[in-house]
Amino acid sequence: MNKILCIGLGKLGLIFSFILASKNNFIYGYDVDPKIKANITTNKKNHEPKLNQLIKKFSNKFKFEKNFKLSVAETNCSFLVVPTPSKKNNEFDNKFIFNALDNIGPYLKNKKKYIINVTSTVNPGSCLKFINYIEKNYGVTHGKEFIITYNPHLIALGSIYNDVINSDVVLIGSNDNFGFKYLKKIYLPIYRNKISKLKFLNLEEAEISKIAINTYVTMKISFTNTISQISDKNSKLNTSKILNAIGHDTRIGKKYLSLGALYSGPCFPRDNLNFSRYLKSKKLDFSLPKAIDDVNDKQLDRYINLFSKFNKLKNPTIGICGLSYKKNTNLSTGSPGILLYKYFNTKYKTIAYDEYKPDIKIKKFEKNINAFAKQSDVIFVCYPNNIFKKLENIKYNKKTLIIDLWNFIEIKNKKIILKSVGIS
Numbered sequence: 001m002n003k004i005l006c007i008g009l010g011k012l013g014l015i016f017s018f019i020l021a022s023k024n025n026f027i028y029g030y031d032v033d034p035k036i037k038a039n040i041t042t043n044k045k046n047h048e049p050k051l052n053q054l055i056k057k058f059s060n061k062f063k064f065e066k067n068f069k070l071s072v073a074e075t076n077c078s079f080l081v082v083p084t085p086s087k088k089n090n091e092f093d094n095k096f097i098f099n100a101l102d103n104i105g106p107y108l109k110n111k112k113k114y115i116i117n118v119t120s121t122v123n124p125g126s127c128l129k130f131i132n133y134i135e136k137n138y139g140v141t142h143g144k145e146f147i148i149t150y151n152p153h154l155i156a157l158g159s160i161y162n163d164v165i166n167s168d169v170v171l172i173g174s175n176d177n178f179g180f181k182y183l184k185k186i187y188l189p190i191y192r193n194k195i196s197k198l199k200f201l202n203l204e205e206a207e208i209s210k211i212a213i214n215t216y217v218t219m220k221i222s223f224t225n226t227i228s229q230i231s232d233k234n235s236k237l238n239t240s241k242i243l244n245a246i247g248h249d250t251r252i253g254k255k256y257l258s259l260g261a262l263y264s265g266p267c268f269p270r271d272n273l274n275f276s277r278y279l280k281s282k283k284l285d286f287s288l289p290k291a292i293d294d295v296n297d298k299q300l301d302r303y304i305n306l307f308s309k310f311n312k313l314k315n316p317t318i319g320i321c322g323l324s325y326k327k328n329t330n331l332s333t334g335s336p337g338i339l340l341y342k343y344f345n346t347k348y349k350t351i352a353y354d355e356y357k358p359d360i361k362i363k364k365f366e367k368n369i370n371a372f373a374k375q376s377d378v379i380f381v382c383y384p385n386n387i388f389k390k391l392e393n394i395k396y397n398k399k400t401l402i403i404d405l406w407n408f409i410e411i412k413n414k415k416i417i418l419k420s421v422g423i424s
C-alpha cells in the first residue's frame with residue numbers, strides 16, 4: 001500500500017486525505033491546528049458532504065503524526081495543502097509552504113526521489129523557488145533525493161468530493177518524469193484509468209493553468225452579468241432566454257451561463273486577480289482579468305439599484321436569505337449575501353437566514369426561515385439552495401418584495417412581489 005504524508009488538514013486537505021485513503025493509500029496526517037484532530041476524534045459533524053462518512057469508513061487508513069522524522073521515513077510522498085493567503089498586491093503568500101518544507105527538508109538526505117506534491121494554489125514560478133530553497137537549505141538535489149510536483153485541485157467547498165471524483169481535468173506539473181509516473185499511479189484508481197483526464201505539464205505551465213482556468217470561468221460569469229444587466233434598463237427583455245440561446249452554441253456552452261449573482265468564495269476572485277498580477281509582472285496585457293473583476297465589483301450596485309427601484313417602504317426590514325458563497329458551506333468570503341448584509345445593516349433593520357450558522361458574527365441571525373420571512377419586508381435570495389424554496393409557500397402577512405439574484409424562486413402568491421435579477 002502506498003504511504004502518503006498530508007500536511008494541512010483544513011477545508012480541502014482533510015477530505016482530500018480521506019479520498020486518498022479510500023483509494024488504498026495509507027495517510028499520515030499533520031496539521032498545526034490541534035482542533036482538527038480533536039474534531040475528528042469526537043466525530044464532529046462537518047458541513048462538507050461525504051466527509052463524515054469517509055472518516056468513519058477509512059479511519060484505519062489514516063494516522064495523525066507530528067513526528068516528521070518518522071512520517072517522512074515511512075512515506076514516499078507528501079501532499080502540501082496549507083493556506084496561501086492573498087497579499088494586498090494579490091500575490092499568494094508562500095510562507096506556510098516554506099514552513100512545511102522546513103518540516104520535511106531535514107529528513108530528505110536518505111530518500112530517493114521523494115515526491116513533494118504542492119496542492120495549495122501558488123503563484124506561477126513558485127515551485128522553482130521551492131526547489132532552490134530545499135537544495136540550498138538541506139543539501140539535497142532535485143531529481144535525486146526529492147522531486148517537487150504541482151497538483152492543484154479545481155474544486156469548490158460544499159462539493160469537494162464530487163468535484164474531485166468528477167473532475168474533467170487533473171493538473172499534474174513536474175519537471176521530472178518520475179513525478180508524472182508517481183502521480184499517475186495515485187490518480188488512475190480515482191479516475192478509473194481515464195488517463196486523458198490527467199494533464200501532464202511542466203511546473204510553471206501547471207501553475208499558470210490553475211489560475212487561468214478560474215479566470216476563464218469568472219470571465220463567463222462576468223459575461224453572463226454583462227448580459228443580465230440589459231434587463232435592468234429594458235423591461236421587455238428576459239436575459240435568461242438570451243443566455244440560454246447563446247449557450248446552445250457549443251463553442252460557448254451552457255455551463256456558468258445562466259443567471260446568477262457575482263462570483264465570490266475562496267478561489268475565483270483571488271485566482272483571477274493573481275493571474276492579472278502575474279501578467280502585469282511580466283509586462284503583458286492584463287486588461288482581460290481586470291475587466292472581469294471590474295464587472296464583478298459592479299454587481300452589488302445593481303442589486304441595490306433594483307432595491308431602490310422596487311421598494312416602496314420608507315423603513316423596510318431587509319432579509320438576507322443566504323450568507324455563504326454557496327450551498328453546503330458556511331464560508332461567506334465576499335459572498336453577495338454578506339456584501340448586502342453589510343450594506344443594508346448600516347441603513348435599515350437587517351436580518352439574515354441561512355442553512356448553517358455563518359463563519360462570521362451576524363447581529364441578527366434567524367435560524368427559522370418562516371420567522372425570518374415574516375419579519376422581512378424585502379428579501380434578497382443570495383444563492384440557490386432548495387431550502388430557500390420554502391419562501392414560495394410561506395403565509396406572508398404583508399406585501400413582501402423578493403429580489404432573487406439567481407432566478408431560482410418561483411412565487412405565485414399575491415402577497416409577493418418577485419423581482420428576478422436579469423428578468424424584467
Ligand SMILES: NC(=O)c1ccc[n+]([C@@H]2O[C@H](COP(=O)([O-])OP(=O)(O)OC[C@H]3O[C@@H](n4cnc5c(N)ncnc54)[C@H](O)[C@@H]3O)[C@@H](O)[C@H]2O)c1
Pocket residue numbers: 007008009010011012013030031032033036081082083084096099100119120121122152153154155156157266267
Ligand atoms: N478551499 C477551497 O475551495 C480550495 C480550492 C482549491 C484550492 N484551494 C487551495 O488549497 C490550499 C488550502 O486551502 P484550504 O481552503 O484547505 O485552507 P484552510 O485554511 O482551510 O486549511 C489549511 C490548513 O493548513 C494548516 N496549516 C497551516 N500551516 C501549516 C503547517 N506548516 N503545517 C501543517 N498544517 C498547516 C492550517 O491549520 C489549516 O488547517 C490553499 O492554497 C487554497 O488556495 C482551496
